[in-house]
Amino acid sequence: MLQSKSQKPVHHALRACSGAMLAIFLVSAVVNVLMLTGPLFMLQIYDRVLASSSVPTLVVLAGIAIGLYLMGGMLDILRLRALNRIAMRVYARLSGPAFRANMRMPVLMGRRAAGMAPHRDLEAIRRFLGSPGPAAIFDMPFMPFYFLLIFLFHAWLGTLAVVGGVVIACLVITNEYLSRGPSRELSGTSGAQSRLMGAARRNAEVLTSMGMFDSLSRRYSGAVEEHYLRQQAMTDHSNFFSSVIKMLRLMLQSAMLGLGAFLVIQQEITAGVMIAASIIMARALAPIEQAVSHWPSFVAARQAAGRFDEAVQACGDPAATEGLPAPTETLRVEGLATAAPGEQAPLLQGVGFELRAGDGLGVVGPSGAGKTSFARALMGIWPALHGSVRLDGATLDQWPEAERGRFVGYLPQDVELFDGTVAENICRFAAEPDIMAILKAAKLAGIHQMVTALPEGYETVIGENGARLSAGQRQRIGLARALFGDPFLVMLDEPNSNLDMVGERALTTAIGEVRARGGIVVVIAHRPSALTALNKVLMIQDGQQVQFGDRDEVLDKVVPVTKASGSREMQFDAV
Numbered sequence: 001m002l003q004s005k006s007q008k009p010v011h012h013a014l015r016a017c018s019g020a021m022l023a024i025f026l027v028s029a030v031v032n033v034l035m036l037t038g039p040l041f042m043l044q045i046y047d048r049v050l051a052s053s054s055v056p057t058l059v060v061l062a063g064i065a066i067g068l069y070l071m072g073g074m075l076d077i078l079r080l081r082a083l084n085r086i087a088m089r090v091y092a093r094l095s096g097p098a099f100r101a102n103m104r105m106p107v108l109m110g111r112r113a114a115g116m117a118p119h120r121d122l123e124a125i126r127r128f129l130g131s132p133g134p135a136a137i138f139d140m141p142f143m144p145f146y147f148l149l150i151f152l153f154h155a156w157l158g159t160l161a162v163v164g165g166v167v168i169a170c171l172v173i174t175n176e177y178l179s180r181g182p183s184r185e186l187s188g189t190s191g192a193q194s195r196l197m198g199a200a201r202r203n204a205e206v207l208t209s210m211g212m213f214d215s216l217s218r219r220y221s222g223a224v225e226e227h228y229l230r231q232q233a234m235t236d237h238s239n240f241f242s243s244v245i246k247m248l249r250l251m252l253q254s255a256m257l258g259l260g261a262f263l264v265i266q267q268e269i270t271a272g273v274m275i276a277a278s279i280i281m282a283r284a285l286a287p288i289e290q291a292v293s294h295w296p297s298f299v300a301a302r303q304a305a306g307r308f309d310e311a312v313q314a315c316g317d318p319a320a321t322e323g324l325p326a327p328t329e330t331l332r333v334e335g336l337a338t339a340a341p342g343e344q345a346p347l348l349q350g351v352g353f354e355l356r357a358g359d360g361l362g363v364v365g366p367s368g369a370g371k372t373s374f375a376r377a378l379m380g381i382w383p384a385l386h387g388s389v390r391l392d393g394a395t396l397d398q399w400p401e402a403e404r405g406r407f408v409g410y411l412p413q414d415v416e417l418f419d420g421t422v423a424e425n426i427c428r429f430a431a432e433p434d435i436m437a438i439l440k441a442a443k444l445a446g447i448h449q450m451v452t453a454l455p456e457g458y459e460t461v462i463g464e465n466g467a468r469l470s471a472g473q474r475q476r477i478g479l480a481r482a483l484f485g486d487p488f489l490v491m492l493d494e495p496n497s498n499l500d501m502v503g504e505r506a507l508t509t510a511i512g513e514v515r516a517r518g519g520i521v522v523v524i525a526h527r528p529s530a531l532t533a534l535n536k537v538l539m540i541q542d543g544q545q546v547q548f549g550d551r552d553e554v555l556d557k558v559v560p561v562t563k564a565s566g567s568r569e570m571q572f573d574a575v
């Protein structure tokens with residue numbers, strides 16, 4: 001794991017770069033000292049070169065100044081390069097957790113996940129870290145050093161510099177305070193835009209066929225306009241503060257010159273000191289001005305870091321036990337109640353039964369009864385509000401997630417294949433695919449011939465979500481994926497909804513084979529015909545278990561045999 005739960009991932013990643021940050025701080029100290037080259041050169045010109053009219057002194061001073069300028073420039077380039085590398089390191093370190101959180105958020109955070117996009121937040125953090133903004137923040141601690149120097153020139157000049165600095169700092173704090181809310185809203189409207197865009201892309205067929213493009217487009221334009229107005233207000237706000245601070249800085253510089261001239265007239269300082277103090281003042285305040293111009297991206301990055309931490313911490317791995325053996329004997333569900341992620345109202349409750357190796361359970365009930373909710377709770381996708389699901393006595397979360405995948409197969413209602421080859425989809429994108437196991441799963445699911453008939457067989461690329469396949473083909477490849485690796489528990493949610501007779505027969509055979517090798521199969525079915533290869537039935541109605549037992553006993557109670565045909569032809573929806 002990347003970090004313990006209490007540690008914030010962004011802080012943790014930044015702390016891992018603390019050595020590089022310390023080096024940047026030290027380089028910043030030298031850069032800031034070298035920034036005095038200009039004012040000190042000016043001081044020497046006025047007070048030494050012009051006073052002595054010495055050309056050799058001028059040449060030597062100019063040579064030293066050029067050398068120091070070059071050194072300062074090079075060190076500045078170096079620290080910006082180092083900051084850019086820190087940005088990339090943080091990005092690389094957090095991109096895995098961002099991907100994980102992105103994937104798990106809808107499952108673990110429910111509605112709280114709406115509008116959160118860890119990969120976008122990570123990009124905002126990277127953009128800020130790689131910009132000159134952090135360099136300005138590194139320069140800020142050296143401001144007192146400049147003020148001290150001005151104090152050394154004259155106490156009055158120092159006092160003016162400090163008062164000016166405090167006024168500008170107050171403006172910066174006000175800016176920070178006022179920009180928090182708008183920046184948060186801006187990120188919300190940007191999320192709404194991309195969600196709409198994503199939904200339109202996913203549902204392009206529906207939009208095109210039913211002429212919904214214009215309505216969706218209007219809705220998108222509305223979202224863009226809202227985002228644009230907020231962006232405009234935010235930019236106006238930041239430009240306002242930027243200009244006011246710039247104006248104050250220029251005024252302060254002139255005030256410093258005026259006060260300096262007065263002190264020269266009073267013969268308390270020289271003309272060189274007067275000019276040097278004015279330049280140092282400008283230098284001292286430059287980081288503030290720079291920081292203000294980068295403020296929107298700083299505030300955006302800080303808020304992005306907060307959201308990122310929340311998402312990654314909420315989607316972290318539960319504590320798992322290493323080395324727990326794979327289950328081989330029982331599936332026990334005890335008083336199970338479940339709800340959608342982030343919700344408390346149960347959608348399903350009071351489910352309890354036990355299955356042994358070799359059992360096949362059919363889950364039946366009308367539409368909306370809670371069958372898919374049961375499947376999700378059984379697979380550990382939805383949380384158990386009460387009760388538990390245990391395999392050989394252990395709850396599912398006791399196995400590390402990757403290990404659990406080896407003894408669990410799941411075919412969801414929406415099959416959801418990934419852009420890759422047929423073979424990759426069947427073997428769940430394993431790093432080292434086992435060809436024999438792929439063939440075995442394909443044959444078990446009865447799709448070997450179907451796959452070899454595809455243009456490039458198992459190497460056929462199927463497109464995003466299997467777009468180049470028919471619904472039945474997708475479902476059967478999904479079935480092979482669920483059967484891959486001979487998992488102990490196989491959960492199939494309406495596996496026959498798109499199958500023809502051949503497909504249904506293959507499904508029945510596959511279920512029989514899983515049971516024969518000592519696995520447990522759970523099948524959600526609308527049609528009694530799907531129950532032929534199963535020996536147990538669980539009936540769910542209105543989010544409650546109403547029946548559980550041997551298949552024929554339960555079916556006798558809930559679906560009478562049609563006298564004419566001698567078969568159970570009724571749909572459970574009609575029960």
Ligand SMILES: Nc1ncnc2c1ncn2[C@@H]1O[C@H](COP(=O)(O)OP(=O)(O)OP(=O)(O)O)[C@@H](O)[C@H]1O
Nearest residue numbers: 340341347365366367368369370371372373374413
């Ligand atoms: N993500 C969700 N958030 C909130 N409620 C949900 C969510 N998914 C499903 N529900 C609700 O839970 C109830 C049960 O839905 P579920 O999908 O489990 O039914 P089902 O028995 O599988 O139906 P079907 O046979 O039509 O697939 C429904 O009332 C549904 O509106």
